[in-house]
Amino acid sequence: MSISRRDTLALASASVAAASIPMIGARAAVADVPIANVKPLEYKLEKGAELRVLRPAKFIDPDEVFWRENSKKYTEATGVPVRVDFLSWEDIRPQTAVVANTGAGPDIVIGFSSDPQIYATKIADMTDLADYLGAKYGGWQELAVLYGTKWKTKEWISIPIGGGTGPVVYRQSWVKEAGYDKIPDDHAGFLTLCQKLQQIGHPCGFSLGHALGDANGFAQWLLWSHNAMLVDEKGHVALDSKETIAALKYATELQKTMVSGTLSWNDSGNNKAYAAGDIGLTFNGVSIYYVLKSSPDPKLNQIAVDTQHQALPKGLAARSPMSATPMNAMVFKHTKYPNAAKDYLRFMMEADQYGPWLSNCIGYWSNSLKAYSQMKFWSEDPKLIPYASGMDTPYYDGFKGPVTPASSAVTANYTVVDMFASVVTGNATPEQAAKRAAQQAERYYKTS
Amino acid sequence: MDATTAETSLQWVPRRQHSWLGRLFDSKPFLVTLCMLPTAGLLLIFLTYPLGLGLWLSLTDTTIGQPGVYIGLENFESLFDDPVFWNAVWYTVFYTAIATAGKFLLGLWLALLLNHHLPFKAFIRAIVLLPWIVPTVLSSIAWWWIYDPQFSIISYVVVNVLHLRDHYFDFLGSPWPARWSLIVANIWRGIPFVAITLLAGLQTISPSLYEAALLDGATGWQKFRRITVPLLMPILSVALTLSVLFTFSDFQLVYAITRGGPFNSTHLMATLAFQRAIPGSQLGEGAAIAVSMIPFLLVATLVCFFGVGRRKWQQGSDND
Numbered sequence A: 001m002s003i004s005r006r007d008t009l010a011l012a013s014a015s016v017a018a019a020s021i022p023m024i025g026a027r028a029a030v031a032d033v034p035i036a037n038v039k040p041l042e043y044k045l046e047k048g049a050e051l052r053v054l055r056p057a058k059f060i061d062p063d064e065v066f067w068r069e070n071s072k073k074y075t076e077a078t079g080v081p082v083r084v085d086f087l088s089w090e091d092i093r094p095q096t097a098v099v100a101n102t103g104a105g106p107d108i109v110i111g112f113s114s115d116p117q118i119y120a121t122k123i124a125d126m127t128d129l130a131d132y133l134g135a136k137y138g139g140w141q142e143l144a145v146l147y148g149t150k151w152k153t154k155e156w157i158s159i160p161i162g163g164g165t166g167p168v169v170y171r172q173s174w175v176k177e178a179g180y181d182k183i184p185d186d187h188a189g190f191l192t193l194c195q196k197l198q199q200i201g202h203p204c205g206f207s208l209g210h211a212l213g214d215a216n217g218f219a220q221w222l223l224w225s226h227n228a229m230l231v232d233e234k235g236h237v238a239l240d241s242k243e244t245i246a247a248l249k250y251a252t253e254l255q256k257t258m259v260s261g262t263l264s265w266n267d268s269g270n271n272k273a274y275a276a277g278d279i280g281l282t283f284n285g286v287s288i289y290y291v292l293k294s295s296p297d298p299k300l301n302q303i304a305v306d307t308q309h310q311a312l313p314k315g316l317a318a319r320s321p322m323s324a325t326p327m328n329a330m331v332f333k334h335t336k337y338p339n340a341a342k343d344y345l346r347f348m349m350e351a352d353q354y355g356p357w358l359s360n361c362i363g364y365w366s367n368s369l370k371a372y373s374q375m376k377f378w379s380e381d382p383k384l385i386p387y388a389s390g391m392d393t394p395y396y397d398g399f400k401g402p403v404t405p406a407s408s409a410v411t412a413n414y415t416v417v418d419m420f421a422s423v424v425t426g427n428a429t430p431e432q433a434a435k436r437a438a439q440q441a442e443r444y445y446k447t448s
Numbered sequence B: 001m002d003a004t005t006a007e008t009s010l011q012w013v014p015r016r017q018h019s020w021l022g023r024l025f026d027s028k029p030f031l032v033t034l035c036m037l038p039t040a041g042l043l044l045i046f047l048t049y050p051l052g053l054g055l056w057l058s059l060t061d062t063t064i065g066q067p068g069v070y071i072g073l074e075n076f077e078s079l080f081d082d083p084v085f086w087n088a089v090w091y092t093v094f095y096t097a098i099a100t101a102g103k104f105l106l107g108l109w110l111a112l113l114l115n116h117h118l119p120f121k122a123f124i125r126a127i128v129l130l131p132w133i134v135p136t137v138l139s140s141i142a143w144w145w146i147y148d149p150q151f152s153i154i155s156y157v158v159v160n161v162l163h164l165r166d167h168y169f170d171f172l173g174s175p176w177p178a179r180w181s182l183i184v185a186n187i188w189r190g191i192p193f194v195a196i197t198l199l200a201g202l203q204t205i206s207p208s209l210y211e212a213a214l215l216d217g218a219t220g221w222q223k224f225r226r227i228t229v230p231l232l233m234p235i236l237s238v239a240l241t242l243s244v245l246f247t248f249s250d251f252q253l254v255y256a257i258t259r260g261g262p263f264n265s266t267h268l269m270a271t272l273a274f275q276r277a278i279p280g281s282q283l284g285e286g287a288a289i290a291v292s293m294i295p296f297l298l299v300a301t302l303v304c305f306f307g308v309g310r311r312k313w314q315q316g317s318d319n320d
Helices: A005-016 A061-078 A091-101 A125-138 A142-148 A174-176 A187-199 A212-224 A242-255 A269-275 A289-294 A299-304 A338-349 A352-360 A370-374 A378-381 A382-388 A407-414 A415-424 A430-447 B003-008 B019-025 B028-058 B074-080 B083-114 B120-134 B136-146 B153-161 B175-203 B205-217 B220-248 B252-257 B269-277 B283-308
Strands: A051-056 A082-087 A108-112 A159-165 A168-171 A281-285 A308-309 A324-331
Touching: A005 A324, A051 A091, A051 A338, A061 A082, A061 A338, A061 A352, A061 A415, A082 A091, A082 A212, A082 A324, A091 A108, A091 B153, A108 A125, A108 A338, A125 A338, A142 A324, A159 A269, A159 A338, A168 A174, A174 A187, A174 A308, A174 B083, A174 B136, A174 B153, A187 A242, A187 A281, A212 A242, A212 A281, A212 A370, A212 A415, A242 A430, A242 B269, A269 A281, A269 A299, A289 A299, A289 A308, A299 A308, A308 A415, A324 A338, A378 A382, A378 B269, A407 A415, A407 A430, A415 A430, B019 B028, B074 B283, B083 B175, B083 B220, B083 B269, B083 B283, B120 B175, B136 B252, B175 B252, B205 B220, B252 B269, B269 B283
Parallel strands: A051 A082, A051 A108
Antiparallel strands: A108 A324, A159 A324, A168 A281, A168 A308
């Protein structure tokens, strides 16, 4: 199959303006969610309550459509008006900071990663709600507990809504052509696969440029699959280690098998190259598959049919070293309607609302409550299976240290990414790069 | 009293003594102060306050979410040991120097060409301005596509149409090509400003000077060197100052195309300040980087103004 340059341009603009893509997948039945019989949690709603909610913007349409519909249902059920503002991903963190510092604005902010830890003193305790939801829906996934609770306590300070994860995305037929039925789980096997893919003209491609999601995800996999880590359990920088050196050497070998130009890819680089058929394998969220599957172009639909997903290779790690970007709901103490705010979140997390939202996002968000992994849509399209357990992972930004603002600063400054990038391009030796990156990381860890 | 008496009476009425308010408004110093207040207020609120706040933040360890405390020059000391920061300083200076030189050479050349009588003169001049009119973010995205490793139009033409190479260019994948690519994009964007400004300057030069030179048998180069350049100097120094300032504080182009990658080789001080302050949430450190730009900008401005435009016109008198 050949796709011209022009087709790809059109595709890229289509994926930017995905607004017109119709919904896929019918409204999932929620009967398949196992629900424990738990005493209902009732909040006494404040008189005249109204809510303002801030959340990250959608990347795929159903995310916003179903979120709005569920909010409308809440207003119909309780009479509490809810206004939801969708904010671009880069703006969420600064806005959360403004809300926290001024003590005014939205009642609920759905933020990212370590934000609840940063604002722990300014947000309401959520333990009652989290315990109720956990008991009713089979418990919380491991990553949800890590980000939702105060570090190493049972005190919940946020409600994790879901996480975006990025497993291996590959072209089944090409991987078969290279002689494999699935992606090998060990480093040597994975490297050989990538070498063979390159030989048959369908190389892999992973960004080590300044691509916030993709490059950090790839760099973290390289670290964690070699049992290397940014910081140890106590929060001391532990990057300059022999495990990191091994990861750097492995990355150098892997880089040789890639399509050219990966160092300049931003977060859309691998999506574009994959859709154009320039690469046969990458790590990404479900967005590539979603765009291909829902495209009006039959050529792209065919690529979707040939696309498969698999959890990231384990390497030396005991479990697949794959993390997810979590979306956490925080109720600020300044709200006049804390009960209404919690009740709204409870409502949104209940099966009748959460189920349709989750299933229509087809894996863009992985569920934070275990019971939702049983939903049929995950197995109806077997390609989605790796996303069903996206939040079932012990890996997080700044693994294995405490969740702090420092880990977010390291991610935002591409410290680990740049360490790999400078080595794979031959601009630094592994030893130099590891040392330098450890010094850079130290700058952020000493201040917090 | 009825209306008619008021109309018909032509009595002389002595001028009424003004109240203190009237007298106040008659005073010139007061009026001057009053009229300047709105401007002063605007400058204070939108210029002095942010600048002051930036200076203050650079002396604290403020992060997003945590009000900081005063830590003196610690941010600057830590930046002093930070190779990424020095790399950004170095590239900013390099970027500004090369891009400004390129813009001026090409801009001057373009202005000289446009100064001739051409068909559709007005139309061509309007077109020349286009790169400058298009919002930078849009032109940055266009350049980003032009430099794309898989879909670059340049690579496409060279490889698929002209068959001069067998693989695509990797414009942004390693430090030096990425640095030069950004400089080229910046020059492209900056030429129109220089060209149009210099064109305006060229048109103020009286044709009689050139006629006189012609009669004296001056060559084209002599006319350029002895008439055009000296008379263009005043406007050249202003355009140069502005251009250096714009280039030095450039942000959008780099942020949209490389975000400072690969491995920080294309970070400008402005993009690094943003990356550290907002996504990295180290407001104090970001402010310190931004504040570090001020001395450079001051020096550049002074050099442009007094070095290039060392003319009496600046003091308001004629050239000697």
